[in-house]
Amino acid sequence: MPVDAAQLWTLNHRLLTAVLDACSSEMAELGLETKEFFVLAEVGASPYPAELAATLVIPKASVTAYVRSLVAKGFLRREIDDEDLRRHRLVLTAAGETARDRALAALADAFGRRLERITPRDRSELARILGDLLGP
Amino acid sequence: MPVDAAQLWTLNHRLLTAVLDACSSEMAELGLETKEFFVLAEVGASPYPAELAATLVIPKASVTAYVRSLVAKGFLRREIDDEDLRRHRLVLTAAGETARDRALAALADAFGRRLERITPRDRSELARILGDLLGP
DNA sequence: GACTGCTAGTTCGTTCTCGAACTAGTACGA
């Protein structure tokens, strides 16, 4: 392989960490911890705690904690799922949607500043390649 | 911008998380916690705790904890820097080098399995684009 | 309907994390 995978991974990890660090203060102003933000951003696509734990690769117990905090802050609401009484369907409140959108904007802005360093063509190349890496 | 930066970032983050999760058990077998591994892998390039904290974007107090653990396991050694008596120059032991190399191999393997999904050309494209994103 | 085995989500208690305060050493100007 012409490319050292570990090095590539580490490079990428550092990039993501730096970007996240750059917008963590803005998230804090919105009343969001970093990990909570991930939950908030994903709740639309994966509305059940077990699903969130699986897609975000975090323990169930941690999801419980983040959801508890997000509910306390009024960003999220738990609803009982009539299909399966064990499940808690998680619903974004209006405040939750606002916070999520602002946090996503902050992230997009922080990452966007990095992306400006590369050409639009490279940006779409990157998107395509990452999509292939995550796809089936 | 034709590409949604936040989405791209999230995609990438999920990829890295999944890969790390896939090789965390192998790291555990080597006696390495994930965070400790990052320190171990970087110690060659950034041999001082303050430097590690800066490049890895983690708090100094955490570096202290990881280094303490790595020293206790015999992977790392602290040496006083004659140039500046405040600094602790960190040196890999033979065991530390072995553990680092094996952990890097495990990471390369886990990420490599993903990278196999894309063409060699895309792999080097990815490396170049990520390099541009992190560079000056 | 009772039994077995599964999954959803929470709780508990230990372990990890890290901001703030601290000690020790450096750098430099007066």
Added chain:
DNA sequence: TCGTACTAGTTCGAGAACGAACTAGCAGTC
């Protein structure tokens, strides 16, 4: 050479993270 201001690394204590054990509900078998 003292004083002030800075940086390196550690310690401490409070809060966060999470594995294991738990409760509640589902699903299939008898």
